[in-house]
Amino acid sequence: MAIITYRQAIKDALAEEITRDESVFMMGEEVAQYNGAYKVTEGLWERFGDKRLVDAPISEAGFIGLGIGAAMMGLRPVIEMMFFSFVYVAWDQAVNNASSIRYMSGGLINIPLVIRGPANGGTNVGATHSHTPENMVANFPGLKVVAPCTAADAKGLMKAAIRDNDPVFVMESTILYGEESEVPDDPDFIIPLGKADIKRAGTDLTIVGHGRSVLVALKAAKELKDKHGIDAEVVDLRSIRPLDEATILKSVKKTNRVLVVDENKPYCGVGAQISHLVQRKAFDYLDGPVHRLSAVDAPAIYSPPLEKIQLPSDRDIIREVELMFNINA
Amino acid sequence: MTTKKTAKKTPAKKKPAAKSAEKSAPAASRSSKAAAPYADAPINQALTNDDKIAALVSMVRIRKFEQAALQAYQKGKMGGFLHLYIGQEATAVGTVGQLGDDDHVITAYRDHGHALVVGMSMNECMAELYGKYTGCSKGKGGSMHYFAPDKNYWGGHGIVGGQIPLGLGIAYALKYKGKKGCCFAFMGDGAVNQGPVHEAMNLAGLWDIPVIFVIENNKYSMGTSQERSSVYPKEGLAARADAYNIVWDQISGENLYEVRAKTRVAMERAHNESRPTVLEIATYRYYGHSIADANHQKYRTKEEILEYQQKRDPIMVWERYLKEEGVLTDEQAKEIDKKAKEEAKDAVRFAEESPFPPKEEILRDVYHSVDNPGTHSNEGEIFFNDRLPWN
Ligand SMILES: Cc1ncc(C[n+]2csc(CCOP(=O)(O)OP(=O)(O)O)c2C)c(N)n1
Ligand SMILES: [Mg+2]
Numbered sequence: 001m002a003i004i005t006y007r008q009a010i011k012d013a014l015a016e017e018i019t020r021d022e023s024v025f026m027m028g029e030e031v032a033q034y035n036g037a038y039k040v041t042e043g044l045w046e047r048f049g050d051k052r053l054v055d056a057p058i059s060e061a062g063f064i065g066l067g068i069g070a071a072m073m074g075l076r077p078v079i080e081m082m083f084f085s086f087v088y089v090a091w092d093q094a095v096n097n098a099s100s101i102r103y104m105s106g107g108l109i110n111i112p113l114v115i116r117g118p119a120n121g122g123t124n125v126g127a128t129h130s131h132t133p134e135n136m137v138a139n140f141p142g143l144k145v146v147a148p149c150t151a152a153d154a155k156g157l158m159k160a161a162i163r164d165n166d167p168v169f170v171m172e173s174t175i176l177y178g179e180e181s182e183v184p185d186d187p188d189f190i191i192p193l194g195k196a197d198i199k200r201a202g203t204d205l206t207i208v209g210h211g212r213s214v215l216v217a218l219k220a221a222k223e224l225k226d227k228h229g230i231d232a233e234v235v236d237l238r239s240i241r242p243l244d245e246a247t248i249l250k251s252v253k254k255t256n257r258v259l260v261v262d263e264n265k266p267y268c269g270v271g272a273q274i275s276h277l278v279q280r281k282a283f284d285y286l287d288g289p290v291h292r293l294s295a296v297d298a299p300a301i302y303s304p305p306l307e308k309i310q311l312p313s314d315r316d317i318i319r320e321v322e323l324m325f326n327i328n329a
Numbered sequence: 330m331t332t333k334k335t336a337k338k339t340p341a342k343k344k345p346a347a348k349s350a351e352k353s354a355p356a357a358s359r360s361s362k363a364a365a366p367y368a369d370a371p372i373n374q375a376l377t378n379d380d381k382i383a384a385l386v387s388m389v390r391i392r393k394f395e396q397a398a399l400q401a402y403q404k405g406k407m408g409g410f411l412h413l414y415i416g417q418e419a420t421a422v423g424t425v426g427q428l429g430d431d432d433h434v435i436t437a438y439r440d441h442g443h444a445l446v447v448g449m450s451m452n453e454c455m456a457e458l459y460g461k462y463t464g465c466s467k468g469k470g471g472s473m474h475y476f477a478p479d480k481n482y483w484g485g486h487g488i489v490g491g492q493i494p495l496g497l498g499i500a501y502a503l504k505y506k507g508k509k510g511c512c513f514a515f516m517g518d519g520a521v522n523q524g525p526v527h528e529a530m531n532l533a534g535l536w537d538i539p540v541i542f543v544i545e546n547n548k549y550s551m552g553t554s555q556e557r558s559s560v561y562p563k564e565g566l567a568a569r570a571d572a573y574n575i576v577w578d579q580i581s582g583e584n585l586y587e588v589r590a591k592t593r594v595a596m597e598r599a600h601n602e603s604r605p606t607v608l609e610i611a612t613y614r615y616y617g618h619s620i621a622d623a624n625h626q627k628y629r630t631k632e633e634i635l636e637y638q639q640k641r642d643p644i645m646v647w648e649r650y651l652k653e654e655g656v657l658t659d660e661q662a663k664e665i666d667k668k669a670k671e672e673a674k675d676a677v678r679f680a681e682e683s684p685f686p687p688k689e690e691i692l693r694d695v696y697h698s699v700d701n702p703g704t705h706s707n708e709g710e711i712f713f714n715d716r717l718p719w720n
Contacts, residue, residue, distance in 0.1 A: 034552035034628065057522040057558035058489045058550055089488065089523065124408025124460070126471045128487035266713040297712045298695045301686075302471030303460030304408040309688050309718055316718050323716075 001184060007177040009151035010040050010116075013158035014078065016187050018044070018052050021076060024162060027054040027063050028080030028117075037082045038118065038177055060090040064115065068097050068167075071113040076162055081117030084171060085131040098167040099142030114161045116170035119147075120212060121263055121300050121311050123174055130300035130307075132263050134210070135270045137169045138241040144193055146239045147171040147211035151181040153238055156191030164193060173212050194242030198251065202233035205321060206251040208274050209261040210237040213312060217261050220317035227318070228327060240270055248274065249282050256287040259320055261312050266294040291320055365650040370590030372427070378656045382665075384585060385651065387426060388418035388644045389669045391442045394451050397673035398441070398458055398472075401680075402620055407458045411472050414442035416615040419643030420545050421446045423588025424513055424608075427596060431503060431510025433481040435496040437517060438473035439545075439614075440485040447480040451676035461683035468686045469694065489550075490516060490523025493542065497529040500540035504603055511539040511599030519550020519558055521566050527573075530607070534573035539599035541592075542570075544609040545582070551618045552628040567609035575605050582612030583641040586650070613637040688719050 004012070017024045030037050032045035032053040045053040056063040060081070067077035081087050087094050094115060102110050121130040137145045144166055148154040154172065161168035183189075199214055200221050207217045214236040221232040233251050237243065252258050258278050260271035275290040293312040301307050322329045367373060376384075395413045402411045414421070421442035425434050428447065436443045444454055449465055457464030458472050465475050466485075475485035483499060486492035496514025503510040520526060521544060533540050544566050548555055555562040570577035576598065580591045588610060595606035615638055617625035626634070651657035692712065698705035699712075 030552050033557075034624070037551070055553060055557065057553065058519045059522045059524070061524050062522075086488065089491070089525070124471065125410060126474050126487060127469075128474070128491075129409075266715070292715055294714075296691050296717065297714050298691050301469050301691050302409065302466075302474070303468035303686055305460070305685050306468070306688060306691055307408075310691050313718075319718075320716070 009155035017162040064090040065093040071111040078114040084119030099140040118174040119171040120173040127299035145169040149214040196244035196247040200234040202231040205257040220314040367586035367590040372593040393669035393673040412439040413616040431508040433512040435483040436515035447482040452679040455676035455680040459680040462686040463683040490520040518546040530573040533605035570607035577607040582610040
């Protein structure tokens, strides 16, 4: 086990897969010579050269489409979005073409494509740069989407995504790039898509999240224990589609209370799907309604102290749990 | 190879923009009084001494504002990105500085210069960077998203190329309303490779829209030189306009006279013929792409940066012209510099002392119907917060 950053873990995954499989190449803005806007690909161009690390002009629709076409031909392109917010200029390629071609061809074609990059708020870059489109991507049958929150998950999921034969969107976080955690050394360490992870075991309440929200939930869980003796179980979805329903339901059946936390906007957010799942398949186990925390329902505000309020915090989680447990704090 | 030939030939064949500019180009040789190229263009001849000084003030104010913003940024007073315009000042002043009542502007995230030129105050601009309630967008937009529609300034846009179709639409609306105006739609050299830019150009050429596409070519899109992002960079990015039957011209962005002269030609074309133009202005940014771009001396040489700063600086060049013309003295120049610096310092103080927006502001300005109750026939829920963090 090595302790490395989330950034390094992704880089290692990319390097290992580029080494392992000749059909893997990376393309995006500033990924090669500049070493990546967020340094995720630092050193890779030097190591692997122009063919495997390709700097593209600011033409997302062009190069995401290119990625789909190349994937149709059996290559395994990994396309970087400098910010996931920029995927919208290529929305037709990314969601319409990538999701439909296999289906429309009656299964004759498949698209082993990865689109990866940061999708998070909290860095004061304003409404146009702070989108978390995992819920929208998940709405397209044919697409897969994952959102790792630790270095190990980032590495294992990235490798699984690259080896997968369908289009996989990997949602990262600029806030997490510098976070360190343990990662297994095994070059074939893989985390299957569609496998959730219990990041903290508990008995009183299930907190379900994905991406950075999981870390926020873990922080809150610690305080809930210290302050109120409430033992929260934190379920990290890791993969949003495919979704590990079994792990969620098992946890809910044990704790009988659920709080869903995510950075998505509430309307049709990932949390809405989880909430539906729980009421539909574990209704009789619930001691109360499913609660949900999301970003405040407005475009991302720039003003730094206000953006902090807009996104769900550990304070918000604690407050919500206090409400669920009728604690007057 | 054949394509290359055509691409080269076509612009040469129909270059009315270049031609009309040529008329004013030999100004230097024709007149001994005005040595500066393009000083003889009618639009420049019309400048009074006070106008010329005002143009200098305008450029210096941009620079001082941004230097103050940079300092504040480095002290951790603001978040997000800060893209500096320093080095490109003559572009905003030479183009936006000519705005008439029915002329409009839209630009990308490198937007502070254009904002100050349309008449937005340093105070509201600085406060926006600080995320304060007194900012031009109440602290909601930040550096990349300045707006002042009352001054015909339609933003400040963060998605590369995204503003260009909007600029087309603004110009479309002007034509629709029968106004004799135009819209300047600014973009960088990297933005020309966005699909929507090309769709907008085709529509403008097809439908006679009075839009002026301005490519501010500062040679780099982040760490990518135009040679690495565009085909035929030497022939000029503006030459792509040929594909859309749009007249184009290239401008040296270090000479305010030239920017003004060639911009005027485009404005008249828009006003009188309702035809678009593509202008490519050669310019340079002295700082990195944003403050986060600490590596900007890796993808370009120190010598290149110094060459622009020391020999081709638009403020320096303009000061030299004005001194040669006897319009400006050293003392005056110093005074202008000092005043702008003080104004920027005051703006910093204003921003520091201003309050942040109240938290309820997060949910305001999302929908017109919500902000103006009783004016729409809307029913049902429109926000979906189970509970607000402050309730
Ligand atoms: C669609 C989209 N892709 C990528 C980015 C990230 N990005 C912001 S500015 C920029 C470079 C733009 O360069 P250029 O158009 O030359 O303008 P300049 O910054 O030089 O003024 C990039 C890649 C973005 N904001 N939007
Ligand atoms: Mg540029």
